[in-house]
Amino acid sequence: MLKSLVSISRKYAVATGLTFFLFGLFAVVWFYVYNRYTVTYYREQMQLFRFDRFYFLSFFDRPGGLSEYAGAFLTQFYYYPFAGAIILSLVLITVVLLFYHLCRSCGNMGRMFFIPFVPAVLLMICFVNIYFDMSAALAILFVLAGFKLYIALFQKFKDSWFHSLFIADLILITATYFIAGGNVLLLAALLFIFELTGFRSPKERTRHKALYLFLMAGWTALLPWLSCRLFYTVSMREVYFALTPAHFILPSTNSNLLWLSIPVLFLVWTLLAGRIDRWKISPVMVGFLNFLIVAVMTVGCAYATYNRRSNTINRMAFELQRGNFDSVIAAGKDNPTNNRLVCYLSNIALYESGLMPYRMFHYKQTGVAGLFLNWEYANSSILVWYLGEVYYRLGMILQAEHCGFEALVSGHNGPDVKVSQRLALTNIVRRDSATADKYLRYLDHSLFYRKWAGQQRTNLALAMADSTFQIPGAPIPVRGKDFFIPYQVPEYTLLMLLESNPKHRMAFEYLMAYCMLQRDLEKVKWCMDNYYRNFDYPAIPTHYEEAMLLYKMVYEEGPDFFTQYPVSNVTLERYDRYMQAVKAAQGGKSKFEQFQKQFNNTFWYYMNLIDPSKLKK
Numbered sequence: 001m002l003k004s005l006v007s008i009s010r011k012y013a014v015a016t017g018l019t020f021f022l023f024g025l026f027a028v029v030w031f032y033v034y035n036r037y038t039v040t041y042y043r044e045q046m047q048l049f050r051f052d053r054f055y056f057l058s059f060f061d062r063p064g065g066l067s068e069y070a071g072a073f074l075t076q077f078y079y080y081p082f083a084g085a086i087i088l089s090l091v092l093i094t095v096v097l098l099f100y101h102l103c104r105s106c107g108n109m110g111r112m113f114f115i116p117f118v119p120a121v122l123l124m125i126c127f128v129n130i131y132f133d134m135s136a137a138l139a140i141l142f143v144l145a146g147f148k149l150y151i152a153l154f155q156k157f158k159d160s161w162f163h164s165l166f167i168a169d170l171i172l173i174t175a176t177y178f179i180a181g182g183n184v185l186l187l188a189a190l191l192f193i194f195e196l197t198g199f200r201s202p203k204e205r206t207r208h209k210a211l212y213l214f215l216m217a218g219w220t221a222l223l224p225w226l227s228c229r230l231f232y233t234v235s236m237r238e239v240y241f242a243l244t245p246a247h248f249i250l251p252s253t254n255s256n257l258l259w260l261s262i263p264v265l266f267l268v269w270t271l272l273a274g275r276i277d278r279w280k281i282s283p284v285m286v287g288f289l290n291f292l293i294v295a296v297m298t299v300g301c302a303y304a305t306y307n308r309r310s311n312t313i314n315r316m317a318f319e320l321q322r323g324n325f326d327s328v329i330a331a332g333k334d335n336p337t338n339n340r341l342v343c344y345l346s347n348i349a350l351y352e353s354g355l356m357p358y359r360m361f362h363y364k365q366t367g368v369a370g371l372f373l374n375w376e377y378a379n380s381s382i383l384v385w386y387l388g389e390v391y392y393r394l395g396m397i398l399q400a401e402h403c404g405f406e407a408l409v410s411g412h413n414g415p416d417v418k419v420s421q422r423l424a425l426t427n428i429v430r431r432d433s434a435t436a437d438k439y440l441r442y443l444d445h446s447l448f449y450r451k452w453a454g455q456q457r458t459n460l461a462l463a464m465a466d467s468t469f470q471i472p473g474a475p476i477p478v479r480g481k482d483f484f485i486p487y488q489v490p491e492y493t494l495l496m497l498l499e500s501n502p503k504h505r506m507a508f509e510y511l512m513a514y515c516m517l518q519r520d521l522e523k524v525k526w527c528m529d530n531y532y533r534n535f536d537y538p539a540i541p542t543h544y545e546e547a548m549l550l551y552k553m554v555y556e557e558g559p560d561f562f563t564q565y566p567v568s569n570v571t572l573e574r575y576d577r578y579m580q581a582v583k584a585a586q587g588g589k590s591k592f593e594q595f596q597k598q599f600n601n602t603f604w605y606y607m608n609l610i611d612p613s614k615l616k617k
Contacts, residue, residue, distance in 0.1 A: 015287025016113045019294050023117060024093050027124060030302055032085035037314035038307060039127055040084035043134070046382070047413045048420055049076035050445035058414070062234045063227060064139055064181025064243040071135030072413075079448045088127060091137050092120045098144040102190075103266065105151050106197075107273025111286050114293040115265050121298050122258040125305040131249045139180035139243040140262070143187045146176045150191065166212060170219055177223050181242030188220040189263040197270040249412070254305070309339060316345040317386075321418070325353040332363055341386065343370030347513070348390060356509050357541030360516075362601040365610070368517045371510060372490040381411040385418060392422070394497060394506055395478040401426040415442050417449065424453070428460045429477050431467070436460055478504070490514060503534045512544065519607050521551045528565065545571045546603040578604050 031039055049055075049072045059065035059072075078084035099116035103109050109116070123140070126132045153168050169191070177184040195213060224239040232239055238247055245251035245259055312331050319327040332346030343366045350356040350363070373387045388403025404422040408415060420442045427436035437460070443453035462469045470476065478497055491514055497507035508531050515523040524547045532544075540548070548565045549572070551557070578599050585595035599605045 013110075015283075015291055016110070019113070019117070019291045020093070020096065023096070023120070023294060023298060024089050026298060026302075027089035027092050028085045030124065031088045031127070032082055034302075034306060035128055035311060036081045036085075037318055038130070038311045039088065040078040040081045041318045042130060042314045043075050044078035044084070045417045046411075047072055047075060048415050048417050048442055048446055048449070049073060050442060051447070052445045055445070062181075062232055062242060063177060063224065063239055064135070064179070064183070066179045067139040067142060067181065067243060068135040071133055071138050074138075075134050076447055091134070091141065092124055094141055095120045095123055095137075095144070098141065098148060099262070099265075102144065102148055102151070103269045103273075106270045109269075110283075112269070112272070112290065114290040114297075115269055117294045117297070118265055119258060119261050121294075121301050122254055122261055124298070125301050126252070126254050126258055128305055128307060128310075129252050129255065130310070132252070132255055136243050136248075136255075139183040140186070140258075142180040143176060143183045143190075144262075146172055146180075146187055147190045147194075151194070154194075166215065169216060173216070173220055174223060177227070182224075182240055182244040182247065184220060184223070185240075185244070186259060186262060188217065190266060191216060193263060193267045193270060197267070309342075313339070313341055313345070316342065316349075320345055320349060320389075323352075325349040329353065329355070329363070338364055338366055340366050340369050340373075341383075344373060344386070344390075347371055348393065351506055351509055352393070356513060357537075357543050359601075360513060360543055361603055361606055365517060365606065367610075368490070368514055371514055371517065374488060381407045381419075384410060385422070388422070390510075392426070393475055394510075395475040395504075396493075396497075397426050397429050397475075397477045401430075415439070417446075421449075421452070424456055425471070425474055428456060428463055428471055429474050431463055433460060433464055498531055502531060505535055508532075508535065516543065516547055516603055516606070521547065521554060521607075524548070525551050539568065540565060542571065543603050546575075549575055550604060550607060574602075575604070578602065582608075 056069065059069040062068075074087050075084075077087060096116045099119055100109055100113070103115060119140075123137055127137070150169065150172055153172075173184055173187065176187050180187075192213065195209060225236075228234070228236060228239040234242075241247040245255045248255060312334065316328045316331045319325075319331065326349075328345060328349035332342050332349070343364060346363050347356065347360070347370055350360055372390060373383070375387070384403055385407040388400040388407075391403065392400035401423060404419050404426065407419045408423065411419065420439050424436050424439040424443065427433075427439065436456075440453045440456055440460075443449040446453075459469075459471045463471060479500055491511065494507045494511040494514065497504050498511065501507075508527070511531075512524065512527050515527060524544075528544065528548065532540075545565075545567045548561075549567050552561045581595040581599060585592040596605075
């Protein structure tokens with residue numbers, strides 16, 4: 001009989017171990033391949049972990065500060081995406097192991113070993129939410145570890161449990177509150193379930209349990225209130241619910257389910273543990289069914305929550321910062337929706353790669369909204385930072401710094417990587433050494449950006465010594481007459497730049513794009529008349545040819561028009577085919593689809609079939 005039980009236990013162990021290994025492998029692939037930019041890049045860029053005393057102490061003015069500090073420490077290693085995927089997967093695996101051992105203390109988990117994977121799967125999809133960071137996950141780990149410690153203390157002090165265990169329990173609750181914040185409520189729920197599901201003798205239950213639970217609940221409720229009066233200056237909501245979904249900026253259904261699943265599943269298991277051995281199912285079938293449940297649950301939740309658009313946007317931002325413009329354009333080409341930010345980043349990359357006048361309409365355009373963002377759209381710190389991208393590249397340093405500073409003060413994690421770098425660069429360009437030094441000092445105390453800060457200190461010294469020194473990789477600052485510019489009228493801004501420097505190529509190409517996206521042929525012609533000859537294009541760019549040819553046809557210009565603007569024979573022939581295809585497209589849906597496939601990459605198609613006023617903003 002004993003040999004039979006050992007054999008069955010081994011069969012359960014093989015199935016459990018295989019499921020455990022495959023789940024960890026799937027998690028690594030999920031984070032590294034499918035969510036590299038949404039999770040690892042985004043989270044790493046949205047903070048700047050620093051090794052200095054002030055930064056360390058800044059975490060202890062609110063409950064759960066130690067979890068936040070530990071989470072920020074681990075998040076900095078997302079700098080290497082594969083390391084980030086490994087860290088995230090280890091956190092998930094630790095959740096499975098801890099919850100497995102907690103459930104096993106109530107009975108053998110072999111027949112239903114899928115239960116500990118449920119919170120881990122929910123946590124895996126929570127990580128994809130940009131408002132869920134590592135600190136919240138670590139707070140849950142601290143709670144599970146604390147509860148495991150409680151069970152170990154129960155085993156040790158069960159003969160004289162009331163006094164010894166109660167004191168240990170008070171210390172455990174207090175420590176968990178300061179480490180994990182509002183997640184102490186989760187610990188209290190697990191303690192209540194453990195005490196109320198019959199793990200004491202009848203004599204113990206009738207004598208002390210009611211008093212024990214009352215005192216434990218009272219201390220759990222009183223502790224946040226006392227800490228608010230004695231230690232913290234945060235809101236009452238935060239002292240009770242820090243690092244829980246109740247205090248998240250935008251709590252998701254997944255995060256709520258994650259917190260609820262832990263006590264609910266533990267309660268379900270405590271009720272089933274005594275009856276599970278009565279089920280007469282072979283170990284092989286049990287292992288297969290558990291593995292199948294975990295596999296379906298993991299893959300199904302991952303598929304349902306995969307955010308392709310978010311990963312595309314963050315990938316484009318990542319590649320844009322590193323000057324990989326071809327990768328930005330390729331990612332924008334695969335954009336599944338008409339997203340304004342994708343169009344905005346694609347247009348910046350098209351200009352930087354010299355393709356804007358030639359291939360702009362080969363990519364989805366959302367009207368002039370895809371050239372410039374505005375303050376109404378930029379309703380978060382990261383979007384405000386994006387708002388300044390085009391101004392920075394235009395050389396409008398004051399406006400770019402303004403956007404960077406707005407991103408700094410509206411962020412929730414203090415100076416982050418991108419904002420600190422941008423503000424350091426803008427102040428170096430402006431020769432403001434004191435302010436530049438302030439932001440460089442943030443980066444000096446980081447692990448992965450101190451070398452970059454050292455290089456910029458060298459550039460700062462050279463810039464202060466030589467007013468003509470050009471910082472490598474930084475734009476040439478423009479001298480405009482106005483600092484306060486009308487963000488709602490970017491056309492005015494571009495004209496202002498061209499007035500101060502008629503050879504400002506980006507201003508010219510953006511102004512031409514702006515006029516074409518507005519479908520204003522007269523303004524296109526005006527821009528060509530006044531600014532085109534300031535630039536050394538080998539021939540009129542393709543989209544400019546298309547616009548000028550259409551202007552000639554609409555306004556019935558004479559043959560002298562081609563003397564001033566020689567349109568190539570290729571474009572003339574393509575226009576003839578376009579007009580023939582327009583007539584043929586009226587013959588039915590299939591004809592129109594054929595026409596669309598052939599000519600939707602031309603300005604003519606945009607001019608005739610796209611209404612900017614109806615494009616989704």
